[in-house]
Amino acid sequence: MPDLANPISYAIPGFIILLIAEIWLNRRGKGYELKDTVTSLAMGIGSQLAGLLTLVPIIFIANGAHQFALFDLGYVWWVWPICFMLDDLAYYCFHRSAHRVRWFWASHVNHHSSEHYNLSTALRQTWTGFIALGFIFRLPLLFIGFPVEMVFFCGALNLIYQFWFHTEAIDKMPAWFEYWFNTPSHHRVHHATNAQYLDANYAGVFMIWDRMFGSFVAEDSKDPPAYGLVNNLGSFNLLRVSFHEWIAIARDVWAAPWRHKLSYMLREPGWSHDGSRETSAMIKARAAAEKNSLAP
Numbered sequence: 001m002p003d004l005a006n007p008i009s010y011a012i013p014g015f016i017i018l019l020i021a022e023i024w025l026n027r028r029g030k031g032y033e034l035k036d037t038v039t040s041l042a043m044g045i046g047s048q049l050a051g052l053l054t055l056v057p058i059i060f061i062a063n064g065a066h067q068f069a070l071f072d073l074g075y076v077w078w079v080w081p082i083c084f085m086l087d088d089l090a091y092y093c094f095h096r097s098a099h100r101v102r103w104f105w106a107s108h109v110n111h112h113s114s115e116h117y118n119l120s121t122a123l124r125q126t127w128t129g130f131i132a133l134g135f136i137f138r139l140p141l142l143f144i145g146f147p148v149e150m151v152f153f154c155g156a157l158n159l160i161y162q163f164w165f166h167t168e169a170i171d172k173m174p175a176w177f178e179y180w181f182n183t184p185s186h187h188r189v190h191h192a193t194n195a196q197y198l199d200a201n202y203a204g205v206f207m208i209w210d211r212m213f214g215s216f217v218a219e220d221s222k223d224p225p226a227y228g229l230v231n232n233l234g235s236f237n238l239l240r241v242s243f244h245e246w247i248a249i250a251r252d253v254w255a256a257p258w259r260h261k262l263s264y265m266l267r268e269p270g271w272s273h274d275g276s277r278e279t280s281a282m283i284k285a286r287a288a289a290e291k292n293s294l295a296p
Contacts (some may be wrong), residue, residue: 004149011160019119022169027261028116029133031168037120042238043110044123054130061135062148066195070144080154083146085203087154089202094137096215099199099280105269106199106245109286114239115228117191124168182207185219192225197289198280218254229272230283 022079023032047197073079098108106127114121129135141151165184173183190201200217203210210216212235219225252264252272270279278286 004153006161007153007156008120010165013125015119018164022119022167025169031116031118032120033116036114036117038242039236039238040114040120040124042093043241044125046127046238046242047129048246050127050130056128056133059148062139062142062151065142066145066148068143073145073147075147075150075224079146083141083150084154084157085087086144086146088140088158088203089149089209090137091155091158091286092202092209092213094134095202095204096213096287097137099202100165100268101266102269102271103265104132104247106249107134109229109245109269109278110241112229113190113233115232117166117168117188117225117227119166121191122163124241130248131246146151155267161205178207180207186210186216188225189217189219191227193228193230194218194223194226195284196220196223197225197285198230225283230278230280231278244269254277 006091012185026032032266033107075084094104096107098104098139107126110126111121111124128131138151142148162182165182165187167184168188170184172178173181174187177282182201186201186203186207189197192198197217200215201210202215207216235241235243249265253261256264256273263271263273268279268281270277270282
């Protein structure tokens with residue numbers, strides 16, 4: 001078994017250098033807002049600390065799952081690219097669920113809470129991933145037989161790749177790259193609150209998953225992305241950024257009739273039993289209807 005270090009610890013200096021370079025290139029800070037950037041950086045630090053605090057139970061669960069592996073794949077060279085590809089598919093499944101299931105969204109929402117889109121936004125990561133049980137999406141890889149250390153390593157590489165495309169400094173990559181891989185253009189769509197962009201482009205590395213499963217939407221120069229949440233927080237308070245959706249879930253579950261309590265945890269964000277709120281599907285349908293009514 002190879003001794004695999006956490007590649008994220010080696011990537012952090014590169015993150016900092018690229019962030020400083022983007023600030024300088026963007027007319028010395030255009031597109032950055034000090035409080036927003038500080039919040040993103042603090043969220044990133046907190047996420048790393050939360051990861052350290054939950055590392056032991058995560059390793060325990062992962063090793064326990066691997067005990068039931070169907071195969072012993074080991075570390076031969078050809079296993080690595082397969083693991084990386086399947087890990088990216090697992091990330092797609094997690095990421096799509098994180099936008100379609102409110103329980104997972106409660107942990108993921110803080111990543112979308114910035115109204116700016118720059119490299120600091122990439123660092124705005126969750127503190128509650130363990131509570132949300134997001135790690136369950138990678139358990140199938142362990143049941144198949146990929147080594148625990150390999151799955152962790154590939155997951156870290158996936159996260160590192162996702163840093164660079166949180167930027168408006170890059171317009172489009174070459175067409176072949178745009179087709180196969182996630183890019184700034186594709187991920188700007190994912191972070192946008194424009195109706196036509198909602199629930200799109202969940203990929204981590206390979207855009208093939210979005211193209212296969214019908215969630216791909218191309219960026220439209222006539223409809224520039226607007227960033228943040230459908231209902232923005234309007235706050236830089238770290239505790240509110242981190243926990244506001246968990247608190248909202250608790251309030252809804254407490255107030256809801258018994259037959260709807262579970263739905264407020266497991267249905268899509270914006271769902272309500274009385275239809276008083278809007279889901280992303282409802283927002284898209286309303287926008288489409290308004291567009292059609294204005295058509296000549």
